[in-house]
């Protein structure tokens with residue numbers, strides 16, 4: 115499968131460097147410690163420009179999901195599952211859900227991140243049902 119290479123900017127480079135190391139990083143505000151994702155320069159809570167990377171557990175639950183049918187997306191399975199994951203840290207992020215049959219997906223289902231390598235060596239964080247703890 116192929117995927118479009120993610121765009122990288124000074125604000126998002128840390129996220130993709132983390133993915134390359136198998137770490138799911140978000141921003142932690144240097145002013146008020148609030149976590150935020152997706153990456154952006156300024157804290158929406160206190161307007162601080164200071165932040166540092168914070169490593170999440172990569173675990174969370176399905177907040178919502180959809181299976182786009184039309185138009186087809188090149189490089190994606192049909193159907194594929196676009197998922198909004200709520201991480202344990204309370205942040206939400208959009209990804210894809212794999213290693214599960216579409217009819218088995220439920221809201222609130224525990225999921226964990228994994229890192230999938232696509233054509234051209236592109237590595238993207240994806241989610242799958244969480245292994246029992």
Ligand SMILES: [Zn+2]
Pocket residue numbers: 143144145146147148157158159160161162
């Ligand atoms: Zn802040």
